[in-house]
Amino acid sequence: SIIGFSKVLLNRLDGDLTERQETYLRSVHKSGSHLLQLINDILDFSRIEAGRVEVHPEEIDLQELVSECIESSLPLLRGKPLRIDKELPDALPRLVADRTKLKQILLNLLSNAIKFTAAGRACVKVRTEDGLVHVSVIDTGIGIREADLTRLFEPFHRLDTPLSRQVGGTGLGLAISKKFVELQGGRLWAESRENHGSTFHFTLPVARPS
Structure with missing residues (x-):
């Protein structure tokens, strides 16, 4: 939700932004995306370690x-x-x-x-x-x-x-x-x-x- 809503605001779908607001929102969006990537990496690695990765050719x-x-x-x-x-x-x-x-x-x-x-x-x-x-x-x-x-x-x-x-x-x-x-x-x-x-x-x- 954080990533999605910050993207909506950055795309100005809910009105214009000041320069400061845009800077803050970009920081929120970047941090949220980074956190999501960290979580996904840890989950993938956990599945690999547990031998639960399936391949779908x-x-x-x-x-x-x-x-x-x-x-x-x-x-x-x-x-x-x-x-x-x-x-x-x-x-x-x-x-x-x-x-x-x-x-x-x-x-x-x-x-x-x-x-x-x-x-x-x-x-x-x-x-x-x-x-x-x-x-x-x-x-x-x-x-x-x-x-x-x-x-x-x-x-x-x-x-x-x-x-x-x-x-x-x-x-x-x-x-x-x-x-x-x-x-x-x-x-x-x-x-x-x-x-x-x-x-x-x-x-x-x-x-x-x-």
Whole structure:
């Protein structure tokens, strides 16, 4: 309700706002959205730990899903000199996977790319190889120290950098994404160099294993 009503007021559906009122409402809306994300992450992780995560496979149009995720991520830019691109071949197989979980994985990786990239480019690249769909989310951001790469997917692990402390988060997004990929027969990993950007890869079988 807090998120919904603050959005209604920000859209001026109930009248005009003063500059101060708009600032306060944006803060309320941002804090409410952040709290909701924290709760959802903790609930997802609790289900994973309890072994109660179900996978619901369906045919997925990857072109459509990637475009949808990029569109949903655009508000996170908040005026940054950063563009989000996609590189997908015209002919892609229709992937059989859990669409909701795949969307959550992509949105999480795109969100991280935007958070940790002040300027430049983020890109979603998709290709097929040996019966797998290979998805990469590439950014030109701050990168990750080699020492942190080994712990990156540990639950509650967060990078100890000034920017990481500024953007906040639970440290669960990557752990959840990795588990969601593995539940569908795939693999998630990262390549990065400090100050030289990061690339997060995941693969999924075109035909989900029975």
